[in-house]
Amino acid sequence: MKKVTVIGAGFAGLTVALRLAQQGFEVEIYESSSRCGGLLGTDQTPYGIAERAANAMIRTRKAEQLFEELNLTASHVLESSKRRFIFRDVPTQWPLTLLETFQFVIRLGSKLIRGKKTLRPSKQETLENWGKKNLGQAATRFLLGPAMQGIYANDLSGLSSFLILNPLFSPRKEKYRGLLTGPGGMQDLINHLETKIRSLGVKIHLNSSVQLDDLQGPVVIATSAAAASRLTQVKFPELSSILASIRMTSLISVTLFFEKAQSAYKGFGCLIPRGFDLKTFGILMNSFIFKDRDKTYNETWILGGIQQEELIQLSDSELLKLLAQERYAILKQKDSLLDFKINRWKNALPYYDLTLEKAQKDLNSIETPDLFLHGNYLSGIGLSKILDRSDLIAQQIGSKYG
Ligand SMILES: Cc1cc2nc3c(=O)[nH]c(=O)nc-3n(C[C@H](O)[C@H](O)[C@H](O)COP(=O)(O)OP(=O)(O)OC[C@H]3O[C@@H](n4cnc5c(N)ncnc54)[C@H](O)[C@@H]3O)c2cc1C
Known part of the structure; x- marks a missing residue:
């Protein structure tokens, strides 16, 4: 052979x-x-494991x-992992106001009535442009932006709508059925x-x-x-x-181990839309995702992207200080830290x-x-x-x- x-x-x-x-x-x-x-890769710590990059597929x-x-x-995977938060002054499961929801439904509905193909992205069109045209300003910023940031580690302004959305129009698309990890x-x-x-x-x-x-x-x-x-x-x-x-875009993932679990927001995690003067892209609440895996409550914080390349230069103590400030601003939590694991990925992802x-x-x-x-x-x-x-x-x- x-x-x-x-x-x-x-x-x-x-x-x-x-x-x-x-x-x-x-x-x-x-x-x-x-x-x-x-x-x-997965690092072992006395307080539990810390993923270096993907935490599941x-x-x-x-x-x-x-x-x-x-x-x-x-x-x-725990039932709580089905709950996902998006930050809008506080973490919330639905970040749009009543009026914005109404405008979003009308705009999207009027497109869908004319056929799904009216939503097909054009070549060389940014996701931001596609979103504003098809979903409106608020849904673009508070729904599409965070969702894409969670995968592509960048804001919408430069991302290609064609590369990212076109596969969703394939007739053989599978329904989302959860996550797998060892x-x-x-x-x-x-x-x-x-x-x-x-x-x-x-x-x-x-x-x-x-x-x-x-x-x-x-x-x-x-x-x-x-x-x-x-x-x-x-x-x-x-x-x-x-x-x-x-x-290529650089990324930092920081897993923080805490003495006690925060209980205010139990879910997969929280995504942070741009425009809040916060550097974090998203938080994974690992202990609320996977069953019987963690010795102590821990979260993974992801930040970076093409607009924030300088963050990769921050020292461990500067990063931890920044995250403590952002954790208070986002989750209103000030818990003492048991341990941490930082991964700096220079030019990690396309x-x-x-x-x-x-x-x-x-x-x-x-x-x-x-x-x-x-x-x-x-x-x-x-x-x-x-x-x-x-x-x-x-x-x-x-x-x-x-
Ligand atoms: C922080 C973070 C979180 C992520 N979260 C998720 C997630 O939750 N779910 C998900 O599905 N994906 C996630 N991803 C994306 C996913 O992890 C990567 O896309 C995937 O692991 C890339 O795999 P790869 O084999 O293509 O590339 P790589 O993992 O980069 O592997 C390439 C390999 O080639 C080797 N190599 C390079 N040059 C040479 C050479 N000249 N000769 C021989 N070997 C060479 C490298 O050493 C490396 O081992 C995440 C990524 C990051 C950084």
Whole structure:
């Protein structure tokens, strides 16, 4: 059977390697760091676990099937995780006033009467523009903005409506059915993936870098866009320069462990719309999401984005001071801190802006024999979207080389 090389052992690289090995390909992974998982990982503290990046993946059918194949029992999600808050002077489950709700329903309803397709985003249109046109000012700021910020870690002003909303018009869209993670967090998922692919004969070379010129046969590059650009510079210069145009956004996640749980807002978490003089994008109330997992109550605070790149320079004490102020402003809580875990992700995620929209189109027009691109800059930032792409790439390789 033909050999396939995968570069990068993040979630994209590991899952595409799994699907390829299951088809009988001989797979070798080259990973430049000393561990598998990429952005994903879970730190242990005396007070409980702290996720480095994603704390769960969306429970699609494919994700469920992956957990079954890996023999990984998913952590139970609490009923309280269904409650989500958005900040508008206080955390609330519905942030619009009565009048704004009425205006929002009339505006959206009048569009829907004329057919769902009237809501289809145009190419090169920002999400802010799309929102104001279709949902109105208030719903854009207090509903669409926070929801997108929670996924794309940026405000609406630069995000591409086409990239983000167009997939929602696909007829095969699955209904949201909750979340999946391992009992020990996302590191469980990585450990199970690694064990499974090794058992299928996949060779993983850690602390290894490769050059495309040294490789024979099909290659999957499953790294960030920036790393993919460097890897393709010599062999595919045109492709490399498109990849280099993709902008990256930095992010900080801080898990705070408290002596006692706040009980004022029990839910998945709280998203903070822009325009409040608050830096935080969102708060995950971890102990109200996953059952029997935490030793002590903890929250993960996420901040960053292209407009707040300077935050990544803050020292630990400056960050903790800022978060203490914001926690009081948002949740009105002043509890004593037991421990904390800070992850600073410099240029961690692709910025889903109009430049990326153009780059994706340009990438599709380039022929790259034996080379397949994978990662969160292509079909979505979330892990369920990455898993879908792993299946697709494995199918393409299977039908071309199998
Ligand atoms: C704070 C935060 C919270 C998030 N929350 C969620 C969430 O709740 N749900 C969700 O679904 N998603 C979430 N995400 C997004 C999700 O975690 C990422 O999109 C996903 O993990 C990216 O996986 P990847 O394999 O594409 O990339 P990466 O994880 O970046 O992996 C790429 C790998 O390639 C390696 N590499 C780079 N260059 C080379 C080279 N030259 N040679 C060999 N190896 C190389 C890297 O070392 C790395 O291991 C979050 C992200 C962050 C930062």
